[in-house]
Amino acid sequence: MGAYILGISDDSTRAARKEGDPDGKTVQVPAELSYEEWYNEYVKGSTKYKLQKVMKDKKISGKLIMGPKQLNLDNYTFDDEHINKERDHKVTKEEAVSFMKNAKFALSR
Structure with missing residues (x-):
């Protein structure tokens, strides 16, 4: 606080x-x-x-992290089967990368 x-x-x-x-x-x-x-x-x-x-x-549940540190996404892979077919998130790899690069907060569980 x-x-x-x-x-x-x-x-x-x-x-x-x-x-x-x-x-x-x-x-x-x-x-x-x-x-x-x-x-x-x-x-x-x-x-x-x-x-x-x-x-x-x-x-x-989870710990709220404001202004999370940037991730190195160079070796990032995108599992379309899991993300879109199983979980129905309807997101492209480019969108997912943008979300992570521009995140204002994160949750740690």
Whole structure:
């Protein structure tokens, strides 16, 4: 979860961290922002929070990984029989590669 820090700086802002920020960087938010407002905007409003809620609602297990590292797809093979005929995903190899290269999150089980 993000962090809400109570101290106010000289320029009427306070330090806080956004939920799901892979770098854990601190950002400055308006000093008048209440904890509830901060939580709603920076935590509940985060992509990670929304994905975790969908996972919980749909009973999807696994660890959510935001900004997964890129895979080396040079030796990647595409099993059309399994992916499309057995599982009916209706995806081409090019689409599958694009999905993996552009993934914003992943699930680890």
